[in-house]
Amino acid sequence: MNRPENCILVIFGATGDLTKRKLIPAIFALEIQNLLPEKFAILCTSRPDLNDEEFKKLMCESLDKYSEHADPEKVESFINKISYQPVDAKNPDDYPSLLKKLQSLRKELSINGNTIFYLSTPPSLYGVIPQNLAKINCNKQDDGWKRVIIEKPFGYDLESALELNKSLNKNWKEHQLYRIDHYLGKESVQNLLVTRFSNGIFEPLWNRNYVHHVEITSAESIGIEKRGGYYERSGALRDMIQNHLLQIVGFIAMEPPSSMDSNSIRNETVKVFQSIRPIKEDEVINQVIRGQYLASTIRGEKVRGYREEEGVDPNSKTETFAALKFYIDNWRWGGVPFYIRTGKHLPTKVTEAVIHFKPTPHYLFAKKDICESCNQLIIRIQPDEGILLKFGMKLPGAGFQVENVNMDFHYSDLCNQRIPTAYERLIHDSMLGDSTLYARGDAVMAAWKFLEPVMKAWQNNPDIPVYGYPAGTWGPETADNLIEDPTMEWHYPCKNLSDDGKFCEL
Ligand code: BG6
Numbered sequence: 001m002n003r004p005e006n007c008i009l010v011i012f013g014a015t016g017d018l019t020k021r022k023l024i025p026a027i028f029a030l031e032i033q034n035l036l037p038e039k040f041a042i043l044c045t046s047r048p049d050l051n052d053e054e055f056k057k058l059m060c061e062s063l064d065k066y067s068e069h070a071d072p073e074k075v076e077s078f079i080n081k082i083s084y085q086p087v088d089a090k091n092p093d094d095y096p097s098l099l100k101k102l103q104s105l106r107k108e109l110s111i112n113g114n115t116i117f118y119l120s121t122p123p124s125l126y127g128v129i130p131q132n133l134a135k136i137n138c139n140k141q142d143d144g145w146k147r148v149i150i151e152k153p154f155g156y157d158l159e160s161a162l163e164l165n166k167s168l169n170k171n172w173k174e175h176q177l178y179r180i181d182h183y184l185g186k187e188s189v190q191n192l193l194v195t196r197f198s199n200g201i202f203e204p205l206w207n208r209n210y211v212h213h214v215e216i217t218s219a220e221s222i223g224i225e226k227r228g229g230y231y232e233r234s235g236a237l238r239d240m241i242q243n244h245l246l247q248i249v250g251f252i253a254m255e256p257p258s259s260m261d262s263n264s265i266r267n268e269t270v271k272v273f274q275s276i277r278p279i280k281e282d283e284v285i286n287q288v289i290r291g292q293y294l295a296s297t298i299r300g301e302k303v304r305g306y307r308e309e310e311g312v313d314p315n316s317k318t319e320t321f322a323a324l325k326f327y328i329d330n331w332r333w334g335g336v337p338f339y340i341r342t343g344k345h346l347p348t349k350v351t352e353a354v355i356h357f358k359p360t361p362h363y364l365f366a367k368k369d370i371c372e373s374c375n376q377l378i379i380r381i382q383p384d385e386g387i388l389l390k391f392g393m394k395l396p397g398a399g400f401q402v403e404n405v406n407m408d409f410h411y412s413d414l415c416n417q418r419i420p421t422a423y424e425r426l427i428h429d430s431m432l433g434d435s436t437l438y439a440r441g442d443a444v445m446a447a448w449k450f451l452e453p454v455m456k457a458w459q460n461n462p463d464i465p466v467y468g469y470p471a472g473t474w475g476p477e478t479a480d481n482l483i484e485d486p487t488m489e490w491h492y493p494c495k496n497l498s499d500d501g502k503f504c505e506l
Pocket of ligand 1: 152220239240351
């Protein structure tokens with residue numbers, strides 16, 4: 001892989017959780033793999049009044065806790081690349097001192113102005129920081145490129161996303177904006193493109209003639225943990241579907257791009273979002289199911305219900321589970337239902353996409369009730385990344401008894417190499433100036449536009465129920481009714497959860 005040009009990475013919100021848990025360990029992993037620029041520095045900023053040494057100590061502790069690599073010598077040389085500058089990101093008066101520090105780092109390293117600004121802050125600052133940076137000319141590219149990485153959520157709804165985009169576009173060009181969706185950085189999500197477009201066997205079947213329906217699940221076994229404040233305003237639809245799940249839909253449903261460059265790929269995903277049939281407000285009740293986890297006992301441990309969580313309104317209607325059905329109105333997918341669901345406190349952590357193929361046109365062998373005999377291609381995004389194809393085989397012996405068998409590929413069998421984390425890949429790409437795996441503005445807006453009527457209906461119509469589901473189950477049973485075909489049901493990756501709660505066979 002290429003080594004990026006020399007640059008400085010400035011992190012806003014550097015004392016937050018994301019920096020500790022994900023960003024610093026990911027940048028350290030890049031260092032271990034020799035993927036950082038030859039001359040490189042990380043300038044961390046946040047409000048607490050810490051000096052370099054105090055901040056470095058915090059980062060050492062984070063690496064100790066969250067990094068897979070622990071070689072003390074490497075940690076030390078990496079930590080020396082970090083410095084800290086207290087900045088109140090809202091206050092324009094704090095920026096000249098930031099600029100001064102940035103300039104002195106550039107001088108020390110003798111590098112030009114190449115800079116990435118990573119906004120790992122509360123979303124309310126996503127407009128403010130780039131504006132304040134522009135005031136000190138940090139958007140100008142005369143002395144080197146300038147890029148801004150913006151964490152999700154990009155906006156709270158269509159209106160606020162458009163507003164944020166407008167405010168960013170005042171001072172920054174689209175090619176300088178990197179809207180992060182860490183699902184796009186996952187190896188297995190990228191592998192969707194390779195599976196589809198490097199194999200002759202799947203693509204001819206990848207359409208309405210052969211596919212019965214498509215299902216995407218992203219389940220989490222954890223609850224909202226300590227994120228009540230954030231989650232109350234977000235909910236599953238904004239937190240997972242608007243971004244991560246729809247991006248997976250984009251890769252599954254897109255047409256082959258003309259080439260693998262950023263614009264060609266992003267042009268195709270945006271077309272998918274623009275072709276999704278809008279769900280009307282009055283259709284929401286039937287096409288979208290929302291749920292909220294209730295107190296329960298999981299493997300002997302008591303779990304609080306969502307409304308009892310810290311920072312959550314005891315009468316909250318925020319959904320911790322959402323499932324929806326929609327159609328993509330284009331030539332490839334006309335009439336094929338797509339089902340997506342996500343939830344907190346489900347039985348296991350798993351993200352997968354299942355392509356359910358149509359049954360054979362005629363049953364030569366005994367027909368099963370549930371469409372077990374239909375072929376399924378299961379793309380396991382996490383954990384245990386891989387691909388599984390289910391198809392029928394004759395059971396040995398008299399007659400023709402058919403049993404579905406699995407052809408199973410695990411990424412771990414491909415090579416012993418560790419799979420890089422999504423943040424490693426995305427940060428490295430941003431240094432290379434490759435935005436393929438970042439969401440483009442039009443795609444983000446199209447995703448919000450699609451979900452707008454759902455959010456409105458939930459807000460305006462008190463009759464739309466929020467179904468309770470005991471924590472540790474697969475969400476409200478009503479979600480099963482979304483799949484109208486009585487011979488079909490959701491694919492439950494782990495119906496029989498083992499006692500130790502581990503992920504079990506598909
Ligand atoms: C984040 C959401 O974007 O993705 C979290 O805000 C969620 O609520 C997380 O837990 C899931 O990511 P992953 O990579 O663990 O599936």
